Amino acid sequence: MTAEAPIYTLSEGCPYADPSTAQRFGNSPVKGLMLLQDTQLIETLAHFSRERIPERTVHAAAVGAWGEFEVTHDNSRLTSASFLNGIGKKSKVLLRISTVGPERGSAETVRDVRGWAMKIFTEEGNQDFVFNSIPVFFVRDPIKFPSVNRSHKRNPAKNTADSTMFWEQVLNVTLPDGRWLIPSSSFHNNNQEGIHALMLLFSSRGLPSSLRQINSYSGHTYKLTKEDGSFVYVKFHFKSNQGVQGMSLEQATKLAGEEPEHHTIDMWNAIERGEYPSWTFCAQVMTADQAEKYRWNIFDMTKVWPHADFPLQPLGKLTLNRNPENYFADIEQAAFSPSTMVPGIAPSADPSESPSLRPSAGLLPRAYADRDGAMRYMTNYGDDPNYVRSSLRPVTFRGSLGANGSANGGREHEDWVGKVTAYASEVTDDDFEQARAFWKVLQTAGEQESFVDNVVAHLKSAMARVQQGAMDMFSRVDPAIAKAIKAGLDKHSAIQTDQPSKK
Numbered sequence: 001m002t003a004e005a006p007i008y009t010l011s012e013g014c015p016y017a018d019p020s021t022a023q024r025f026g027n028s029p030v031k032g033l034m035l036l037q038d039t040q041l042i043e044t045l046a047h048f049s050r051e052r053i054p055e056r057t058v059h060a061a062a063v064g065a066w067g068e069f070e071v072t073h074d075n076s077r078l079t080s081a082s083f084l085n086g087i088g089k090k091s092k093v094l095l096r097i098s099t100v101g102p103e104r105g106s107a108e109t110v111r112d113v114r115g116w117a118m119k120i121f122t123e124e125g126n127q128d129f130v131f132n133s134i135p136v137f138f139v140r141d142p143i144k145f146p147s148v149n150r151s152h153k154r155n156p157a158k159n160t161a162d163s164t165m166f167w168e169q170v171l172n173v174t175l176p177d178g179r180w181l182i183p184s185s186s187f188h189n190n191n192q193e194g195i196h197a198l199m200l201l202f203s204s205r206g207l208p209s210s211l212r213q214i215n216s217y218s219g220h221t222y223k224l225t226k227e228d229g230s231f232v233y234v235k236f237h238f239k240s241n242q243g244v245q246g247m248s249l250e251q252a253t254k255l256a257g258e259e260p261e262h263h264t265i266d267m268w269n270a271i272e273r274g275e276y277p278s279w280t281f282c283a284q285v286m287t288a289d290q291a292e293k294y295r296w297n298i299f300d301m302t303k304v305w306p307h308a309d310f311p312l313q314p315l316g317k318l319t320l321n322r323n324p325e326n327y328f329a330d331i332e333q334a335a336f337s338p339s340t341m342v343p344g345i346a347p348s349a350d351p352s353e354s355p356s357l358r359p360s361a362g363l364l365p366r367a368y369a370d371r372d373g374a375m376r377y378m379t380n381y382g383d384d385p386n387y388v389r390s391s392l393r394p395v396t397f398r399g400s401l402g403a404n405g406s407a408n409g410g411r412e413h414e415d416w417v418g419k420v421t422a423y424a425s426e427v428t429d430d431d432f433e434q435a436r437a438f439w440k441v442l443q444t445a446g447e448q449e450s451f452v453d454n455v456v457a458h459l460k461s462a463m464a465r466v467q468q469g470a471m472d473m474f475s476r477v478d479p480a481i482a483k484a485i486k487a488g489l490d491k492h493s494a495i496q497t498d499q500p501s502k503k
């Protein structure tokens with residue numbers, strides 16, 4: 001708020017005497033028609049019916065805050081990115097943490113992955129990161145993304161969440177000629193590559209106690225580059241300095257009714273109290289040579305790089321320290337584009353890395369190269385020539401390599417990365433190995449029982465064949481999981497019929 005009281009005006013800036021009056025036609029005391037000449041009335045009503053912007057198709061509901069990123073280590077061996085170099089250097093940050101499936105305004109304590117969209121305002125332009133709260137993804141082929149997300153949303157007929165759709169999509173039950181089919185141990189053409197992500201979702205990670213207590217992960221493999229053209233592959237992690245903490249299904253369900261904005265309130269109040277949440281920014285680092293020899297495909301987003309093989313290297317610290325001044329202006333209309341990278345950070349051949357987000361993210365005029373067009377709110381570069389490389393107005397070009405310095409992998413490594421093909425990945429037993437390791441992690445954490453309860457709570461309303469398909473899938477991780485799920489469904493008398501949940 002400015003100290004001086006703002007002057008009330010119409011849209012074009014003309015001062016106006018009273019915001020509540022409207023011009024009418026007619027004799028007193030009968031006043032009837034409203035007048036089209038009444039700019040205030042027309043503007044007020046016209047703006048009200050246009051003040052919504054389309055919500056994001058995924059990640060619609062979110063909590064956001066401002067903060068700072070600080071370099072805590074000497075990272076010059078890894079990258080020339082300016083914001084990552086110079087211990088103590090600070091850059092302003094905007095962070096938006098979202099649920100994925102639910103619409104804007106829905107309860108925040110629902111089982112879901114949390115999105116982590118972040119803008120670091122560096123002296124070399126904005127660095128956008130678009131991460132998730134789990135290190136792996138449900139699909140490794142981006143073409144499947146719309147389907148996987150729609151199946152987590154609403155049944156198109158009933159307009160309700162639908163367990164059958166959710167699980168069937170994972171199992172890829174198909175409906176040729178009106179018949180329901182579940183390949184019980186499919187090796188081809190299904191989506192069970194997402195088993196590791198699915199298990200994380202149904203663990204305590206899927207219901208965070210607060211958003212201060214989540215980690216976030218690039219999942220994607222990036223490159224960190226240096227000015228000499230050399231690079232390493234990295235996966236980024238933000239590790240919560242508050243620890244990672246989940247909540248029980250019962251508590252989450254209660255809060256969804258009693259305090260649906262629980263996570264917003266928690267974050268807002270913590271920042272107001274001066275309890276600024278912070279995260280350690282780390283990278284797992286791999287050379288091109290190691291990448292070629294590694295047992296997992298490093299561009300497969302359904303796989304982690306085990307820390308035992310590639311330990312976390314701390315690079316910096318993120319602190320959130322300021323609440324939004326206006327949620328719509330600061331958070332809702334923020335636009336994140338993962339392809340916005342500063343020199344020193346570059347994309348890899350990771351296939352899930354490319355999608356650009358919110359349409360408006362790509363509409364802002366690029367500095368210098370773009371002229372005219374929508375949203376040209378500055379001087380449009382005056383009388384500078386409107387073509388590139390003019391000698392009439394020399395321009396400075398920084399760096400020697402395009403694509404953020406990532407071009408130079410060496411001929412053989414580029415051959416290893418591959419050539420253009422039409423491709424759909426297949427699921428093999430290898431895809432269940434990391435999920436099996438995670439099941440053991442749940443044992444150590446004493447969480448196996450609650451994991452099974454969480455799956456049962458969701459699966460219990462799915463149709464019988466889908467329930468059976470899910471159990472077959474979990475058997476491939478460990479037959480004990482399927483057995484426990486079966487017992488849980490029996491206990492709730494929740495083995496359903498095979499009728500698809502349709503009208």
Ligand code: HEM
Pocket residue numbers: 055056057058059062096098114115116117130131132137141142145146217218219220301334335336352353355357358359
């Ligand atoms: C693989 C294919 C993917 C596609 C096609 C895709 C597509 C999208 C779309 C359409 C949006 C909404 C954009 C908007 O309306 O603003 C979105 C948002 C988002 N996505 Fe993805 N996505 C993909 C993968 C991923 C992955 C792997 C991650 C994380 C590792 C991720 C993290 C996010 C986040 C955090 C947002 C919210 C951005 C915000 O806060 O504005 N996405 N994505």
